[in-house]
Amino acid sequence: MSNNQVQRGWEERVICPEKGSRVVHYILRDSTANSLLAVVGIERSLNHMFYTVTEDYLRVFGSTAAVNARTAWKARKYVVKFLISITSGGGSLFANSNQQQNEATTPHQQHPMAITDSAGEHIEVLCQDSGMRGCWFRCKVLNSSQRRLKVQYCDINDCDGSAKLEEWVPAARVATPDKFGARCGGRLTVRPWPNSEYTSDNNFRVGAAVDSWWSDGWWEGFLIGCDMDAPNNLQVYFPGEDKFATVERKHVRETGLLKVQVMLLVKAT
Numbered sequence: 001m002s003n004n005q006v007q008r009g010w011e012e013r014v015i016c017p018e019k020g021s022r023v024v025h026y027i028l029r030d031s032t033a034n035s036l037l038a039v040v041g042i043e044r045s046l047n048h049m050f051y052t053v054t055e056d057y058l059r060v061f062g063s064t065a066a067v068n069a070r071t072a073w074k075a076r077k078y079v080v081k082f083l084i085s086i087t088s089g090g091g092s093l094f095a096n097s098n099q100q101q102n103e104a105t106t107p108h109q110q111h112p113m114a115i116t117d118s119a120g121e122h123i124e125v126l127c128q129d130s131g132m133r134g135c136w137f138r139c140k141v142l143n144s145s146q147r148r149l150k151v152q153y154c155d156i157n158d159c160d161g162s163a164k165l166e167e168w169v170p171a172a173r174v175a176t177p178d179k180f181g182a183r184c185g186g187r188l189t190v191r192p193w194p195n196s197e198y199t200s201d202n203n204f205r206v207g208a209a210v211d212s213w214w215s216d217g218w219w220e221g222f223l224i225g226c227d228m229d230a231p232n233n234l235q236v237y238f239p240g241e242d243k244f245a246t247v248e249r250k251h252v253r254e255t256g257l258l259k260v261q262v263m264l265l266v267k268a269t
Contacts, residue, residue, distance in 0.1 A: 007031045008087035021147045126189040134240025135217040155216040179239040213251035
């Protein structure tokens with residue numbers, strides 16, 4: 001299927017329907033089964049929603065004067081107008097990374113569909129507890145209530161090892177800023193599983209922000225070097241826990257949008 005035959009649409013998904021605590025996700029989709037979380041709406045007070053674009057959207061489509069990391073809407077109609085402008089042009093969501101958004105405003109034939117049950121969705125949850133700071137764990141949503149999601153961890157067992165660990169996590173908690181202030185402020189501690197279409201081709205530069213699969217999760221880090229004796233191994237620094245690790249190249253992926261380009265000067269001890 002050529003890119004100009006690919007259709008786009010969008011979906012409105014209610015993550016938490018509780019009045020006064022509503023959380024709504026707006027997801028872009030195309031007819032080749034790609035999807036991308038573009039906007040998150042949070043009810044900050046009764047009947048007052050606040051909508052922001054996600055770092056994943058900005059990573060794929062790039063920032064513009066109208067839509068960037070500081071963009072926020074206070075009415076759903078502006079979100080709908082924005083989504084229509086993205087979907088009306090068609091084409092694969094990931095055809096051109098960092099492409100500018102389409103300015104067209106003609107309504108797309110696919111309309112949003114509200115879903116009040118997020119059970120079965122696969123997400124990643126950012127841990128900020130001591131010893132695991134900066135690690136995104138893969139989870140499956142089992143249930144939702146008020147501002148929380150009940151999740152089952154895909155790669156972690158409970159204390160007796162008899163079953164996968166389950167717990168309630170916040171549906172829309174803002175993450176603590178990272179150690180170097182490199183990643184976008186205001187990002188949430190819950191996100192969909194990244195789509196393989198917008199991971200890297202594994203050609204990383206030293207200093208690049210990456211996620212590395214290590215100790216049962218995807219850890220936020222920076223590439224600090226390559227192993228000359230084993231070209232498929234990369235050396236990664238995890239600032240959340242101030243640790244270094246050697247990780248196979250196939251277990252490294254691009255991370256979220258950086259707020260600034262940062263040069264790291266770190267020395268292994």
